[in-house]
Amino acid sequence: MNQDDLKRQAAKAALDYVEGGVIGVGTGSTVNHFIDALATVKNRIEGAVSSSEASTQRLRQHGIEVLDLNAAGELSLYVDGADESNARLELIKGGGGALTREKIVAAASARFVCIADESKLVDRLGTFPLPVEVIPMARSYVAREIVQIGGTPAWREGFVTDNGNLILDVHNLQIDAPAELETRINDIAGVVTVGIFALRPADVLILGSTQGNKTLTRD
Numbered sequence: 001m002n003q004d005d006l007k008r009q010a011a012k013a014a015l016d017y018v019e020g021g022v023i024g025v026g027t028g029s030t031v032n033h034f035i036d037a038l039a040t041v042k043n044r045i046e047g048a049v050s051s052s053e054a055s056t057q058r059l060r061q062h063g064i065e066v067l068d069l070n071a072a073g074e075l076s077l078y079v080d081g082a083d084e085s086n087a088r089l090e091l092i093k094g095g096g097g098a099l100t101r102e103k104i105v106a107a108a109s110a111r112f113v114c115i116a117d118e119s120k121l122v123d124r125l126g127t128f129p130l131p132v133e134v135i136p137m138a139r140s141y142v143a144r145e146i147v148q149i150g151g152t153p154a155w156r157e158g159f160v161t162d163n164g165n166l167i168l169d170v171h172n173l174q175i176d177a178p179a180e181l182e183t184r185i186n187d188i189a190g191v192v193t194v195g196i197f198a199l200r201p202a203d204v205l206i207l208g209s210t211q212g213n214k215t216l217t218r219d
């Protein structure tokens with residue numbers, strides 16, 4: 001089984017958490033498998049709130065109704081991938097640049113089920129460069145502030161988020177206290193969202209492995 005097979009295996013297992021109503025749907029290659037699987041049970045749900053233009057398009061291609069979050073109220077379930085997770089289900093997200101809408105939909109959901117292949121589970125967050133979405137005019141200022149806290153920011157040149165903003169990918173951070181760093185980076189003027197999901201971590205992590213899926217839950 002290759003990595004994509006493991007992502008598909010984890011994504012299919014997330015269907016067990018779909019109980020009806022409107023659900024939140026994340027972004028990325030693992031979520032694409034989830035959307036494809038969701039299409040086989042689409043009569044079970046009333047529709048989806050999407051975290052990106054890409055996921056919206058894929059949902060609609062499958063005939064799944066996409067609703068505005070403002071019209072949906074609290075969601076019972078959010079399903080999304082991650083770039084890294086630790087054992088406390090604190091995550092790094094945003095490799096695809098969708099972190100801001102993902103964080104909003106996760107916050108508005110009662111339960112967050114994260115799906116990934118087993119390579120995403122790490123002892124300490126930070127090997128994956130930490131994405132930070134910034135307002136364009138603040139790019140250099142935010143980069144200087146991030147250097148002050150020990151990171152090495154790289155501008156993701158040529159990439160614009162669905163919100164019209166830029167991404168800095170921050171290398172060389174050893175994230176020992178994810179929630180504190182999330183707050184600290186969020187507090188820099190010009191930062192829209194940092195890709196640490198520790199203040200609102202996942203509730204369930206389904207990891208596709210060659211021995212089957214492993215499921216972790218938060219204490």
Ligand SMILES: O=C[C@H](O)[C@H](O)[C@H](O)COP(=O)(O)O
Pocket residue numbers: 026027028029030031080081082083092093094095096097098099102
């Ligand atoms: O912005 C992208 C999202 O945070 C994704 O959930 C994350 O990058 C994981 O993507 P993938 O499932 O493709 O590994």
